[in-house]
Amino acid sequence: MSACSAFYGIWLFQHFSVTGLVLLAILVIVIIVQLKKKSVYVLVFLPVFFVYSYYDHTNSFSKLPQKQMKFSGKIKSIPKIDGNLLSFELVTNDETIIVYHKIKSAAEQEQLKKLSVNLSCVLKGKLEEPRKRSHFYGMDYREYLKNNDIYWILSTIEFGVGHCVKTKNVSFHDHIKAWRNKNINELESHFSKNTSGLMNALLFGYRDGIEAETLHYYQGLGLTHLLAVSGFNVGIVTYFLYLILVRMGFIKEIAYGLIILFLPIYIVLTGAESSIIRAGMMGIIVILVMMLRRKVHPVTLLSAVCIGMLSFNPSFAFDLGFQLSFLMTFVLITSIYVLKNASPLRLLIITSFICSIFSFPIILYHFFEFSLLSIPFNVLYIPFVSMLLFPISFISLLLSIFAPKVILIVNEIIEFFFYFSAVFMEKAQFLKMAVVLGRPAEWIFTLYFAGILFFLYRWEVTKRIHIVFIVPFLVVCFIHWGLPYANPKATVSFINVGQGDSILVELPYRKAVYMIDTGGTVSFDQEDWEKREEEYDVTKEIVLPFLKAKGIRHVDGLIITHGDTDHGGGGEFLLENIKVNNVFLPNKRKGNNLETLIETTAARKNINVVKLGKGMHWKSTHSLFFVLHPGSKESTSNNNSIVLWLKIYDHTFLLTGDIEAEAETDITNSFPKIKTDVLKVGHHGSVTSSTATFLDSVSPRYGIISAGENNLYGHPALDVLKRLRERDIAIYRTDEHGDVSIVVDKKRFKVKTAK
Structure with a gap:
């Protein structure tokens, strides 16, 4: 009970909430009932560790100035080489920083394999703050590092084996770490990687x-x-x-x-x-x-x-x-x-x-x-x-x-x-x-433990297992599984996939789930030595976990607006890893290689493929999907993007893919009365999109821009941001706000962001 009290004191400081206060009240009541007079000795740990956690939190900060460029220190962790990237922890001025070094050649990579713990190194680089959490269900890397007293990431400008020498006056602790490093390397030299x-x-x-x-x-x-x-x-x-x-x-x-x-x-x-x-x-x-x-x-x-x-x-x-x-x-x-x-x-x-x-x-x-x-x-x-x-x-x-x-x-x-x-x-x-159930809410999380404790208690008392004992736990599982199907609210989520698009539409009562684009990682030609052991895949690492976190086990429709990698690059992966009922592609005479690959994968898995064109539409409970584009005219890949007008209750969304001025003009000419509450700004906020005429015609209240942080294309363009602000359009950007979700009910909608 004392440890539980101490643990909860720390947890309450970091995650203060109404649910947390309710659980606190329950914990206090249980301790008082169980321990009576002795309860005061147990409960004292809660405020003590609450205050101690506050003290520790406020005194956790870096003493290194961000402008510092030259560093000397000792390698703390086993250096890891993954393709063209070297990483390790360095202790400098009694503070640990994470070092990332971009390897420039195979010869340099071989040289860097000589690095080991306890070497003293001098290097130049730029200090950067770790990224904040930009996904609702992702790890907060900055908070994780802070919990380990690490506040900076150093990107090197100058570094090599020649910058390192053996450390003098090595401590006993360092000798143990060096022996560990040596024997890890020994086993790697004698056996296969696995x-x-x-x-x-x-x-x-x-x-x-x-x-x-x-x-x-x-x-x-x-x-x-x-x-x-x-x-x-x-x-x-x-x-x-x-x-x-x-x-x-x-x-x-x-x-x-x-x-x-x-x-x-x-x-x-x-x-x-x-x-x-x-x-x-x-x-x-x-x-x-x-x-x-x-x-x-x-x-x-x-x-x-x-x-x-x-x-x-x-x-x-x-x-x-x-x-x-x-x-x-x-x-x-x-x-x-x-x-x-x-x-x-x-x-x-x-x-x-x-x-x-x-x-x-x-x-x-x-x-x-x-x-x-x-x-x-x-x-x-x-x-x-x-x-x-x-x-x-x-x-x-x-x-x-x-x-x-x-x-x-x-x-x-x-x-x-x-x-x-x-x-x-x-x-x-x-x-x-x-079994995908999704991340449990705090109250569901508590009910799970209540059901488990009841089961174990009855098992211990009766010395046998009876199906009745597990019923409360199974009821909680059923509630957790069924909650989305009892929720009258809809959610439209703009997932932060970097320089790309991925939009998740969950209709009221989970009547249907639509995935509009998947994001995708653009790959570049690399030599063998440069290739990472596992290349980063944004659909695998971000989009699929996002679906699972929401308890989504199947997708009613996967809509690929067009065949660019940053929009449909993860289409094949999703088809292989989650049940999809229908695949929607743009209606044009000939798809590109990516669209063909997705269509072929869907056919192999007996998934229905539908080609969407102007004027097509379908309904679901409290919602309407209407296709505004593409028409019969063939154009560039961007201007052949599927454009959807979505109405949920009385709120509307205009989802534009990568269309540019040409397609925007076609839409405003064909559908001059189309208005929208929320505009997914076309082509990541490129200067070639979101013309003044188009914005005046659709008159959105909110503009959502999906773009990568510090991307090479300069998205979103300053001119586009200026046009949006001049019209008092509230701007949300995935590069600044992370994931953006809009929760819709009959009367209003609410915008939530990950940052």
Whole structure:
């Protein structure tokens, strides 16, 4: 209860809301009822940590001047080279900054591979603030870095291996990190990328070396936690270290003392993430208690470690690993009556089930979906990883240190086990059975935990599982699933996809969902050495998660306004990764390569393809779609864009694709009475669009501009912005405001932005 009180004090400061106050009231009532007179000792942690979090927040700032151009410091993290990009953390003037260096040649890339932690470097560059969150459901990178006391990103102007030398007077802590870096590199030199990446994740908590595809496999099946160093690793290492020390003749007390000295070293070796700090600290305290022949309740021990870590760094409260680590440990400790006397297989199944169901709301909040196969796959993979891959990795590490030639003999056998693991994961993707529910609102989030606690409580009291116990939890799932279908409001969202367009239309009561353009990443010809391990795909990273976060499981219509990459480049990806009922393309004699590809993919998947032209229209509940363009006249790709006039209740939207002056004139001539409340400004605000005549004709109240931040095209043009302002049109830009959503009901609409 004390740890919960401290945690909530920090959380309430950062996420103050009405729902938060209601939950606070419930928490206070529960603590008072349960603890009565002792409740004051528990509740005092809440205001103390609320104030402490405020103090920590107000005193967290950078001491580096933004104008500084030259820096000297020590490399803190393992340098990572991904194609033509080098990145690492640098400590300068007792402050950590993220360094990004653009590699100019293959020869330079080879040279930069010599970099390692603890090297002292001098470099020139420009400090930039990390970007704020620009998506409703995306990670706030600036806040994430701030929680780790990082305030700047440095883009280099001058840097190379010659700018770095070995650091003098290296501390013991730095020696440990250097040894970790060396052995990570050793394993990478002896094994394939996939094998060494998994080994380094299991042994050192270093996951940057894992192939991106393999990591996606683990994430898709809810098995990512197996790639994190956790309490299990601490337990195994501690147990074997104890056996070795006793075999060497050390008495029990000295063995305990040496293990206590070793565990902080092990924490640093494995990356010092919150989950391993929790496990290591608990291990140290348990051994101390054993040495003093005392008894401490495990929950009290867990609470003390939690409060200690939050006292050291309140930002731990917002770390997903911290949340899951403490929650799962608490659940397993308090479920001891359910777990006792269980056979090993039954114990594995029960613990996997309990951990999966209790982490369900948190997983939904962060990833918007849940795999139904996570429990059976955990049952299969926990022993496989724990009893096979982890010991093999540890033995391989010992061989690389003491007998590297032996690795040549057993290499193929070791590679086989890890290859089998990857192939099995790949094949299992077809069975992952992910259920998309979307991000739960705060009150739904709370109801989930209430349903889960009721289920576990009844299970513990009755010593059996009955279907009735799980009914409240299933009811919450049904409410969460069905909420959009009971919502009379519609939402039109302009998703920030950088220099491109992507618009999501959700009609009232979720009667239909339309995706208008998908965004797309423009690729350039690169040499092999320049290519990133996984090229950034805006549709994969932004658009699809946006749909999942809203609980959208299928799209009624995918409308590609025209075949430019920044509008339809993600069309094929969406067709492969979400159910689509219809695909709409512009009606013209011959589509370009991208339009043809989308049409071919749709045909292969038996999806209906409709070519839209002027005058076509369709209705849905409380809404009307009317096609204003293209007509029969062939023109440029931009001027052949599909233009939609959308009416929801009594509010109208004009969605213009990339049309320019020529198409605008055609629209105003053909439909002189068309007016709109909201105009999606044509062609990202290009000077060739949004003419004065067109703006006067459609007379919008709001103008939405979809453009990339600091784009190379100068969008939106100053002349366009001037014309919009002269007509008192409220301007919203994705490059400045991030995602822009307009919520529509019968009487009014409300604009919301991510920034």
